[in-house]
Amino acid sequence: MITMKDIVREGHDVLRQKAEEVSLPPTSEEKEMLNDMLQFIKISQDDELAEKYDLRPGVGLAAPQIGVSKRMMAVHFVDFHGKEYSYGLFNPKIVSHSVEQSYLPGGEGCLSVDRDVPGIVPRHARVTVKATTLEGEEIKVRLKGYAAIVFQHEIDHLNGVMFYDHINQDDPLTPPEGAISAEEI
Template sequence: MTIRFTMDKITRDGDPVLRQIANDVSFPLIEEHAQLAKDMMTYLVISQDEDKNEKYGLRPGVGLAAPQVGYSLNMASVLIPSIDPHEHDDTPYFKGTIFNPVIISESVKRSALNVGEGCLSVDEDVPGFVPRANRITVRYQDEDGNTKTIKLRDYPAIVFQHEIDHLHGHLYYDHIDLTAPWEVDNDTKYID
């Protein structure tokens, strides 16, 4: 497995591409876009392997959007490990590249990671809760152009919203109340 994107290739906060609305991807995929999807997924796979991660000096990630590697394209690779503590195999909860994703519904109930969020493109930690919809339904296209719909809640919903934010020019800290970063309303669900 050859890695194309290392930490020095990750677009950092301050680069204008991170604040642009990404351009939709057309199908069938051109070779450059198909290869980009493979390269982004390779980063995620290697970054989640402790030995390889250390070898390449990668920060672990569960998602990588095209703007984070300098492409203003409406696509993001997502690799969420199994979230069922009773599963003993290595089957991920979700592994794939989502093209042209749209959140078509979301819950009123909010959730937030209890330690806050991080981002491969943001080197300086910005502490605080990032309130997001606890449940979402996302419509997207897969690498063959097939339209898919997925319902997500809790941690996977947070991951997808974080990546889709990148495609709309938003970063996680845009959602933090900087005057009271660790305060959210009492109905917010905290996710470990």
């Protein structure tokens, strides 16, 4: 089982590397790791289990965050409209995105960052992601608002990018012109 002691923190080299593609079909070890990542996210959202195992709640986890430089990510969350997203993905890739930008009014957080980083993180309001699921199915998902933000955050990890890299250092709390809150999408 993955716990917080397995999560690498900012400053670790692996978080700044571009992760390697996973050769498909994935090995049983890679599948098991991705499944463990998904279970970690699910358990972290269960108040009782999170307390028992001393986990910070998360909605997504990328393999570099557990020290593995491979293009794998897991997400488990419900968006602002009540739709659930629960995936273990190999080689996720953004294949198209909107020009329109979006953001979370309260900023973003990260399991690999143990400090509060205030600031608006501009993201694409809509993205289309192609990936291979844990079950071996090739999928193409169209995402908007909060879901699009979560996926972009995790895919950034696969490219060595941290969420705070997107924050405007000169004016961190002002949303980009024309950007809309993810809550409104």
